[in-house]
Amino acid sequence: MQFDFEDDDSFNETLAIATTNDPKPSGNSVDRQVVERMLAELSDEQREAAIKTTRNALLLAPAGTGKTRVMTTRFVHLASSGVPVERLLMCTFTNAAANELLDRVTPAIYGDCDNLWVGTTHAIGLRIIREHAAELNLFNVDTIMDRQQQEEVVTKLMYSTEHPMAGTPNQKPTIDRILDFIEEAKNAMKSPEEAVDAIDAGDVDWARGVSFEDARVYTEYERFKLAYCMIDYNDMLYLPTRLIETNEEIAETWRGMFAHVLVDEYQDLSRSQIRLLKNIVGTGNDAACFYAAADDDQSIYGWRGSDVRATIDFQRYWNEADILQIRDNYRTPKAIFSHASRLIRHNTDRHAKNIRTARDPDALVRSLQKQDEAAEKQAVLENILEGCRRFDIPFERVAILCRSNRMCQEFASFFAAKDVPVNLHESIRLSAEPIRALVNWMQISTKADNPLMYEQIAIYPEVYLPEAAMIDHAARLQKRHNKQPNGPKIGPIAMLLEMHGRGKTTSGSAALAEKIVEVRAFLENPPSAPFAALADHLGITEKVANSTRSEDHQLPAFLRLADEMVGQIGLTKTLASLTQLDLNAGKDGINITTMHGAKGLEFDIVALPGWEEGEFPNATRRNPNDISEERRLAYVALTRPKKMLIVSWSGRDGRQRRPSRFLTEAGIIQS
Template structure:
């Protein structure tokens, strides 16, 4: 009977370059130097979670684990870049072989390599939310749904329904019954629109952000050779912010770590705040059940907050019925007690914040050292008006992301369409910028272009075959 035989490279005893005892506290060091096997690291707020994960990667590399056998999954590009850079600094050489990034970026990387297995071309393009909204709107129109008569949900709401269904691994009907019960009578029509949307994406060589995870999981589940390839490759799987994973992401982690079981997840069950977008804190609670024999490490020294803030946090956390018990302790000295100010209206709240900022400035604190956090961007309006009225300089850091700005989307639409001529939303965005072209004309032009397009015909040549170009647009169309 044939069996797999793994050659173990010979090497002398490990000489560690990093002084882990000096760099880490006892709890961090215990987690960083843990033996192989499943591990859950409960890292309280401000306890050096990122530091622990970074040093764990460095420790594995110093133990002789090849960089390309390690998978590091994070939730933000900033966190991934920071960790990869820090590891490179610690180890002293390039870390390009290390597979590190967000779930979506790693999914994108895998799908580019194996797109053909799912019926896609490797040159598929990725839609943002605005493109998704446009394509779903087209699907609603194609289905001839009277949105006013039926009070059909808006395209962005339909997108949210499909997104939740994918990320929670549920049927669309279940999502609507649980989250959008007022649309239950429209379930068949909504399911039909979402099905049309999926078909259009495939036909046009498009994926949205959810597809980067949904199709990655589909690829691993349905293609054994691909699944085995990545299970063999990733000897160690490390995950940041595990409390924010959803059902789909948890399944991806379990599949990728199935062979070696060297899965280390880091998170804090008390900081799970993304259930509204599908995150399931049960993933972190049930980790020891899904991985029998898993070690649980707790890091409870907080380097960020004063004892007064931690006392408040500990008191709030104590009420949680399901949790990993922890008691955060501060390394900083005492400070002011947190304050709860009850205001009766948004204007009164803005006035309080502005007045308090001026008082703190009078006490010697720089305005640059103050920050105002709000739940949604529309809450900033009253604050901006109040700050302006009192001549308090300020800068807003939230709002539209760079690639969501209209002029940037105009430029990237050219690039998207050149890379993928079947991208309907990119094509229509371009032609709608031309004089005399409206929605109906853009639809006709797209149909004519699609009918004439072949993979061997240059796009410029195909464009000349479109007869629906208005007179006003003849010159820019030719250009």
């Protein structure tokens, strides 16, 4: 397809791109023909950015300009130019984006790509933790606690420490406050001791409302995790950063490990992620070269800790950094992009950019105002069907992007009632009992051994142990830990098997021990679809089929997605990275998801419903920074379509509402 690009003046001045040096030949384990083909497929501007020789650089890459192609081509080009692949680190924000990076570089790399330093920043941190298991006294790091497991542990500890809110109506908000405090402490790189000292000294700007009793739970929480070699999501950044910053010998190892560090989606990184990367890059003449691709206009994860200032002030974070830019938008035609361009100019705190877009005389923009939500849904449906006929587009190339999960559900129900196939992008969480139990049974294949998994496998799909027996086992284990505080670590599963080997188990305990041995043998050579196979083997699939609980029936979708993940990255990595999965995999129909969920995706037709004040921007987002992030989210949504944009609004909840300010800012409607 030929593109006839035109400047979009609303993106401000052009930024100069520095001249590159010619790459040197290499004998590295790289398919040079593939590398040359990847370079040839880039535009001149993209190629110049990919081979740029620089110490530090920020590649400004607006929506649709191909920054991931530039990033992955740079990676293989460096390897082809003589940099050993083991001295290249490339990371990004999400697992999906990390898998895309791997998919793009793998064809150019000879041999096994499993050990490439390519992944999320959290995955990179986890690798460092495992490299230094002895120093951290963590020998079997196979369990990454999710939020529900954290809540279970904090609940236990509130009772054991006699927290005044334990067992009261305020217990749940207190658990949330403690976990938020633990997360903030780790983001600030504060150990439990340092956190307690900060609270005692009144230095708690990052921990307002936290009591001494809350901080004590943090101390016990860390002891509990260490006793069973468990870590939480925040530890994947906190532990390696603390390790490098407090151990000079280890710091020297990692600060000299890589020649180049590349980061995609840099605008999504938090301060703690950037702090880890700065420790890896190092300082002085031996520092690694740092290259980041970002678009500050697409920074939409402030609520998850990302900091847009790190992109805007890039040259303050990374000394003598060059600012590069690629300008050609290959996705969104001028008729649509011009609205996104006008909108984002209302955010004043951003990098100046110049972008070029192609004209498409067939591209359409439709704005729909209706009296109520039902009329709005009907109008969206009619316009989508018209667009599909006009452009001969299948439903799979259409998306409805909503501000909230509630609205996604409403549109999915409405379209399904009209016999229109929908593909609701909905997350499966691991809280449903059959899913949580199966994951814990799968952990038997690793060295994981902790009370949380033990309590789960002991009661599902069969009840092997009554509560009294589990309390007795917990007391025995605690007594053993108290007797040998510095002795070898042992968990409840190992203790059970030891008791069984000495003939000290009762009938229920013996049955559980034998089932654990049986499952370990089953998983020694796992089948190609291990989750589904073990669910059948244990009888979980049959139990779910007879269950009347609606949440249990997410199991089949979980099995399909988890086993697909195993096929892509292997069982061990799947078990380490499971948090939630997307129900949409492999389904047909009109895609329905949130605007956040659509980041990085593109469609031929995109409908954006619910653009009225109070819904978008959301009524809870009031301060200027929040509104700026909501505006960036609107910009992301407006830059997803390739052929047709539909924006709609109506009265909601029985009330008339004004159209979103973003509609007038974008020039979609007149003020």
